[in-house]
Amino acid sequence: MKNRRVIVTERIAEEGLELLRAELDVDYRDGISRAELLDIIGEYDALIVRSVTKVNEELVSRGTRLKMVGRAGNGIDNIDVDACTRRGIIVANTPDSNTISAAEQTIALLLSSVRHTAEANAFLKGGNWDRKPFRGVELYGKTVGIVGLGRIGSMVATRLRSFGCRIIAYDPYISDERFERFGAEKKNTLEELLREADIITVHTPKNEETYGMIGERELAMCKDGVRVVNCARGGIINEKALVDALRSGKVASAGLDVFDEEPAYNNPLFEFKNVVVTPHLGADTVEAQRRVGVNIAEQVIMGLKGELVPNVVNLPTVLREELETLRPYIDLARAMGSMYYQMEKAPVDRVELGFSGEIANQETGLLTIAFLTGLLSGVMSEKINYVNARIKAEERGIKVFEKKEDKKLKGYVNLITARIFNHEHNLEIAGTLTGGGRPYIVEINGFDTDLYPRGIVVLAENDDRPGVIGPFTTALGEAGINISMMRVSSKDGVNMMAVSVDSNVDDATLARLRSVSGVRKVRVLRFK
Numbered sequence: 424m425k426n427r428r429v430i431v432t433e434r435i436a437e438e439g440l441e442l443l444r445a446e447l448d449v450d451y452r453d454g455i456s457r458a459e460l461l462d463i464i465g466e467y468d469a470l471i472v473r474s475v476t477k478v479n480e481e482l483v484s485r486g487t488r489l490k491m492v493g494r495a496g497n498g499i500d501n502i503d504v505d506a507c508t509r510r511g512i513i514v515a516n517t518p519d520s521n522t523i524s525a526a527e528q529t530i531a532l533l534l535s536s537v538r539h540t541a542e543a544n545a546f547l548k549g550g551n552w553d554r555k556p557f558r559g560v561e562l563y564g565k566t567v568g569i570v571g572l573g574r575i576g577s578m579v580a581t582r583l584r585s586f587g588c589r590i591i592a593y594d595p596y597i598s599d600e601r602f603e604r605f606g607a608e609k610k611n612t613l614e615e616l617l618r619e620a621d622i623i624t625v626h627t628p629k630n631e632e633t634y635g636m637i638g639e640r641e642l643a644m645c646k647d648g649v650r651v652v653n654c655a656r657g658g659i660i661n662e663k664a665l666v667d668a669l670r671s672g673k674v675a676s677a678g679l680d681v682f683d684e685e686p687a688y689n690n691p692l693f694e695f696k697n698v699v700v701t702p703h704l705g706a707d708t709v710e711a712q713r714r715v716g717v718n719i720a721e722q723v724i725m726g727l728k729g730e731l732v733p734n735v736v737n738l739p740t741v742l743r744e745e746l747e748t749l750r751p752y753i754d755l756a757r758a759m760g761s762m763y764y765q766m767e768k769a770p771v772d773r774v775e776l777g778f779s780g781e782i783a784n785q786e787t788g789l790l791t792i793a794f795l796t797g798l799l800s801g802v803m804s805e806k807i808n809y810v811n812a813r814i815k816a817e818e819r820g821i822k823v824f825e826k827k828e829d830k831k832l833k834g835y836v837n838l839i840t841a842r843i844f845n846h847e848h849n850l851e852i853a854g855t856l857t858g859g860g861r862p863y864i865v866e867i868n869g870f871d872t873d874l875y876p877r878g879i880v881v882l883a884e885n886d887d888r889p890g891v892i893g894p895f896t897t898a899l900g901e902a903g904i905n906i907s908m909m910r911v912s913s914k915d916g917v918n919m920m921a922v923s924v925d926s927n928v929d930d931a932t933l934a935r936l937r938s939v940s941g942v943r944k945v946r947v948l949r950f951k
Contacts, residue, residue, distance in 0.1 A: 427727050428466060428488075430455075433473035435495045439716025446724045461485055469723050471495060474685075474703075478502040483510060491726040493719040494736075496706055497521060498656055500629050504737050511811040514736040515722045518574060520714035521706030526578035528705045529624055529654040532678025536699045537562065537622075537650060563587040568620030570637075571655070572597045572607060576626035580605040591616055594627075613637075617644045622652070629656035639664040648675040654705045657682040666691050669698065680705050731789075737810050739788035749785055752839065755854045755862035756790040758876035758950055759841050760797025762852060762864075765948045766882070769845035771798070773822045777840040779832035791825055794841060835865070870919035871912045876950040881922040883936065884944045887913050891941035892920065898939060899924065902932040917943070 429443055430450045443449045450467070452460075457477075464470065464482060469491040472478060478492050483506050492507055494516040507514050535541050538559035546556070567583050569576045572594040580590045584606050592607035593616040602609040610616040613636070617623065623645070627633045637651075638661035651674055653660050662683050668674040669692075676697040682690060685703060692698050706715065718734075726732045731753065733746055763771065776794060778787045795812040799819075807815055816823060832838045833853075840853045853866035854876075864874035867882075874880060881899070885891045892911065899906060899922070908923040928936075928947050936945045 427468045429469040429471060429723060429727075430460075430464070430467045431471040432460060432476045433471075433495070435471065435473075435719065436713045436716030438713055439495075439718075439720040442717060442720040443723065447727065464489070468727055469493065471719055471723060472501065474498065474501055476501065478507070480506045483507055483512060486512070491515065491723055491732075493723045493726075495715045495719040497525075498629065499736055500656065502736075508737045508810055509814060511806045511808045513726050513732060513738075513808075513810050515719070515726065515732050515734050516736055517715050517718040517722075518734060520718050521708075521711040522574045522578060524708040524711035525575045525654055525705040526582060527708075528680055528701070529575070529579050529626075529652055529678075530582055532654065532680060532699055532701065533562070533622065533624065533650070533652050536652070536676040536678040536697070539697070541699045542696050562622075565589070565621040566591060566619055567622045567624065568592070568610070568616040569607065570594070570613065570616065570623065570625045571627035572601060572605065573626060575655075576624075577601070577605045577607075579624060579626065580607050588622075591619055613641065614644055617641055618646070620649065621646060622650045624652040625655050625659050627655055627659060629658060634658050635661045637661065637664075639667065642668045642673060645673065647673060650674065650676045650678075652678040654678075654680045657685060657687075662690070662692060669695050731809070735810075738792065739786050745786060749789060751856055751860045751862060752782060752785075752790055752837075753793045755856065755876070756793040756839055757797035758862060759839065759852050759854050759864065760794035760799075761801060761950065762867075762876075762948060763798055763843050763850055764802050766946050767843075767845060767850055769847055770819070771821050771843055771845055773824070773844040774798070774816075775824045775826070775842040775844075777826045777828075777832075777838075779828050779830065779840070780835060780837040781829065782837040782839070783827040783829040787825060787827060790839065791823060795821075795823070798843075833866075838865075864921075867919065867921075869914055872919060872921045873910050874921045875908065875923060876948075878950060879924050879927060880948045880950070881920070881924060881928060881936070882946045882948055883920045883922070883942060885918050885920065885939075886941040886943070887916050887918045888941060891918070891939065894939045895920065895936060895942060896922070898932065898935050899928075902929075902935070904928060904932065 428448045430452060432452055432455050434453050440451060464486045465488060468488050470489060471493040473495050480503055489512050491513040492502060494502060497516060497518045499516055502514055504514050539557040543557040563586060566589045569580055569592040572592045583590060590607040591610050592602060593610045593613050636659055642664055678699045680701045681703055693700060722732045731746055776791055792809050792812050795816045796807055796809055799812060799815055800807045835855045838853055838855050843850045851868050852864060854862060854864045856862055862876055864872060864876055905925040906922055907925055910921045912919050
């Protein structure tokens, strides 16, 4: 892959750069100017950034070769994911790499703020000795409200339990089981949490829903003397409202690692002695930076090789171990999708996908995307991949429906079914995996078949009578085409032949096959 180029515009660990250099042509340009990046971005297949480089419409529109944007870190507020998705550009981040570091920084800021550690440190080093101004409070017995019980929030909960804190949490997107697992009492509304908490710490992404979610109104609901910590993203706690609450004494102390505008200079919050601040250090540990650099390098390499990548932002979230389970089903779904326009010419109106058996308990959204990728790749001039397939289907007016049932269907442990509708009729396909994980198409329009979706398959329908199959296979043999596998099934006086062949079927041979007496229809399917 040395002909593939990646530009790294911000600092990542040397271990990550070494991995990239072993596989790709790497241009490491930490601190490159915006103007220069815009001029040269069209020369690269991948871009790796941190939090400074703005990957927006302007940039990606010039990145005509871009296949992947890697964010070395967790947040993606500097990346226009929609703009990337429309162009089929994969966006991946490293959400697990800095989890421990961010959780520990949260605890450090909380302890420092409730015990006046930073202020006392400066006081003592300034040649003074007096304990009275720095009397703090214990964490023991305090109620800590965690807003966002994801990866970092749950780690904070685990660590604060060891201090003897009561943990309450609000997260409308997390299951009840997760609250129980981390010993957090579930609060159904943010208001409930704010009214009960002695300490509030936020661990949510920054988006339209969460930006400014704790403002003047919310802080007024809190207990007098509440303490707040933000190690997530600047702006989740409204800074002006926090300044006012600190001045009035409503908020007793704050620990802040992130700010609405970064780099932050002359921020009004810096004026308060009871506010401990750090310059976005949440992920800045030796261990976290090594993990971030290595993980994003691995993901970029996988993406440029055409492999499915864990932690893709613009795909359904799939863990690495889940991806291994899904991979053969992804191949099957894509192959099923690729069959339609090789068998039909009419535009698709609607797709109904069914997932039966154990596979129904997996993240089937990725299988739907794989099916759509297979469906559209052969008929659109634009680049179609797992990232933009659903958008392109919507643009073509294709409605997509999913149905999941965790029981066996037609005797198969796992079965994927597809019904593809056009304005005239519909095509029905079903597929499964063998015990060895090999994909098979097991039904086409009610005909039972064992079609291995690889290479070239001649699919024919003929009258169910003697004297048809022999001349048909003879025609293939006389054209020098070897048959590697053949399956014939019957329904209502009609046969379907699925014939796997070892070489291409040219137009002349195809015309001869169609001329065989009793043959109704012949199509050639080509699978990757």
